[in-house]
Amino acid sequence: MKPVIWWVRKDLRLSDNPALSEAVRLGKPVIPVFVLDEVFSGYGAAPLWRFGLGLGALAQSLKAVGSRLVLRRGPAAQVLEKLAAETGAGAVRWSRAYDPDQVARDTKVKAALQASGVDAASLPGHLLFEPWTVETGTGGYYKVYSPFWRAVRGRDVPAPLPEPGTIPAPETWPASDGLEDWGLDRPMQRGADVVRRHAVVGEAAALDRLGTFIEDRIAQYKERRDFPAEPATSGLSENLAWGEISPRTCWHGTVRAMDEGKTGAEHFLKELVWREFAYHLVWHTPHILLRNWREGWDRFPWKTDQTPGFAAWTMGRTGQRFVDAAMRELYVTGTMHNRARMIVASYLTKHLITHWRLGQDWFADCLIDWDPASNAMGWQWVAGSGPDAAPYFRVFNPDTQLQKFDPDGTYARRWIAEDEAAPSDTALSYFQAVPKSWNLSPDMTYPQPIIDLAEGRARALAAYEARVF
């Protein structure tokens, strides 16, 4: 019986996993293997750490059903070829990826395996709709979200696949590295203990999270989602990022909620489709990940060096309470409320006229829900260089936003300890999480605004108006 290798990637789940189901369907022993390869060398500290936690959870789930997770490291093509030879595997299955680095690697892997007589194939699973299946009336790809949404909202999304009843084990297991020996948590340093309190790891926890969200909050999602102090959002970005839950499972749960009359739920469907749209753009225009999507913006005078303003932004010490609260939320929880992401991004790219790539990189280092497609699209949307971008005059005023969306200051106090008689635990935990070298203490006084908002706005508008394209 030639075994089948299930190559584990950002699909850390057993249910609704077409690659795994297909591997099982072939009727041979299945060897789940994760390969720590060159793609991961570019990962930021928090994503790498969080992915490690997810791998640990998947290993546990596999163990519970009599299987295992084999860990190997090295160039994926070499590792998989060697493992196939070692185990006599006749086939490899995996979930498809859509970003250029992974696509290039996967193409290489497939060619190498096929050259040595191994049946190698990728399957969907990361997305609801394969990017090449969504086309405009004239056969192009969508560059604007709304028509994209209209094109897919009525589509029939197949029901999620059940978890395979059993995953047949091989007679002997190939050797595996130890997860702890990889030290995926090393770059996190002090932050890991603090962020760990907030992470919700693994498939079972993700499914619980979806269930609770649909039960308790999805009906109010449309109205409450913009208030960062409220537990109104799903929090599922973290689990979707690592494939601990499938978008299809989220889609169907939401549709059921809509059928039950929970009308606010459709807005959650729209958010899932934003994720699709981001991958759709990455697929058709991969340069969105690294460069201005509209090339004219290459001449825009954003600052590209690490100014004192940028340092204050990263450390949550700009003197703008909404910005600072959000940046600390990011550091402590590894996530940030959606509205807050727009505000800190607007502040960095407009008030501080700093290149969106600096913000993108910082997010990529800190987010436990880091998703290359969503992150790139979001930053370019705010900066104005992306498709479907915000008009240049849309400059978020962090003060106004605070009054509107955190009127009683709950969110700000949750994350800012300075000048408070009795600071909240969450606010204090920020000082446990940050590096010592930042020299921050809750006893410091809260900083004055590093720039005047009106001045910053005027400067941003002038720069945006003066652009030469």
Added chain:
DNA sequence: CCTGGAGTTGTCCTA
């Protein structure tokens, strides 16, 4: 090929 309506998330000023 042409036409026309639309475009996630805002702010500020004026009446």
Added chain:
DNA sequence: TTAGGACAACTCCAG
């Protein structure tokens, strides 16, 4: 106090 309009020009997309 609050609602409405200005703030650009352009690209996108369906008809």
